[in-house]
Amino acid sequence: MxxxxxxxxxxxxxxxxxxxxxxxxxxxxxxxxxxxxxxxxxxxxxxxxxxxxxxxxxxxxxxxxxxxxxxxxxxxxxxxGFTDGHTHFVDGGFQLASVNLRDARTPQEFIHRIKEYAKTLKPGEWIIGGDWDHTLWRGQPLPRHEWIDSVTPNNPAFLSRLDGHEALANAAAMRAAGVTKDTPTPPGGEILRDARTGEPLGIFKDRALDAVGRAIPEPSPEQRDSALARALAFAASLGVTATAHMSASWADLASYRRLERAGRRSTPGVLSPRP
The missing domain is CATH 2.30.40.10 (Urease, subunit C, domain 1)
Incomplete structure (x- = not known):
């Protein structure tokens, strides 16, 4: 050749x-x-x-x-592409459709945003998420349920602080969960109470979050799928191409599988099951 x-x-x-x-x-x-x-x-x-x-x-x-x-x-x-090594991805998807309190810079703005969001809901629908940060407020007071009871008369609210370790429950949420002044504080948690009456102030921390959280209805598969799709789109918009989903439930895994079968899952992820 x-x-x-x-x-x-x-x-x-x-x-x-x-x-x-x-x-x-x-x-x-x-x-x-x-x-x-x-x-x-x-x-x-x-x-x-x-x-x-x-x-x-x-x-x-x-x-x-x-x-x-x-x-x-x-x-x-x-x-x-960026990889986020610690997410609560489906929860984040629900938060994207909920009230945004992260940059509410005063208690008045905090209350106003909750009031306006409650107007968009049907009676009985829960208000969750929020991601408030009281360190932005002068004096850094923690919110109390009385702040929001009058603007959420028909909707239980359980609004998380941005770190996920504490949340504010309104009176309707505590009633739905059966929480009273006689509710014991669980080990590893804290329920803030009025020093004089012993009544809960609405702030629940760490292990005590379950005292109210267990009363929140489980989302339907359709609601969970919508939250996951919303989170995937938001992650993609920021250049996040892979995630690790911490404390994932079996329902979360089922949602990932449904979206993958439908060709709607755009971001690969590693799921760490909830213990």
Missing amino acids: RPALSAALCCLAFSSCTPQADVIISGGMVWTGLSSGAPQKGDVALASGKILAVGDAAQVARYRGPKTESIQADGGLVLP
């Missing part, structure tokens, strides 16, 4: 073995996630959601095929 022909056949064979990219991102400042080194000007080739190659335009061009989509980064920062 002539050397020239042999070389040509080798080139053809090598070309046919080179995977073709679904997408090539060009003209960006690429940071690969290494612990050292600043972003470098370059291109990135992707296929089936994975990175094929990173390099200059000439190095990446070999992965371009007739169906490859081209994206111009125009000097923007190009990063690998």
Whole structure:
């Protein structure tokens, strides 16, 4: 075989073995996630959601095929997908549709937001989530159930602090859970009480959260699937491409499987079952 022909056949064979990219991102400042080194000007080739190659335009061009989509980064920062190693993913999906109290900067704003959200609900529907942060308020007072009882007369409310270790229950929620001044404080938990009467103030911490949480109706499979889909879309919008879901229930796992079968699960995850 002539050397020239042999070389040509080798080139053809090598070309046919080179995977073709679904997408090539060009003209960006690429940071690969290494612990050292600043972003470098370059291109990135992707296929089936994975990175094929990173390099200059000439190095990446070999992965371009007739169906490859081209994206111009125009000097923007190009990063690998983020992985969140500790999430409560389905709970987060429910929170996205609930009242947002995270940046309520005064008790008055806290109460107003709950009032307006309660107007959107049917009587008896629970108000959960919230993620309030009392350290934003002057003097940092913890909220009490009396703050919100008048604006949530028809809806039990159990509103979590942003760290997930304490929550505020309104009077309707405590009634639904059968909580009274005689309710014992469980080991590993705390129920804040009026120093004079012993009545619960509405704040439940750690293991005491179950005293009210057990009264909250379980969401339907459809509600759980909607929450998961909402969380997946939100994560994708932030560049999060993989998660670890902590304390996942069997119902959560079933929701992941339903969305995967329907082709609606966009983010891979590792589930850590609830003990």
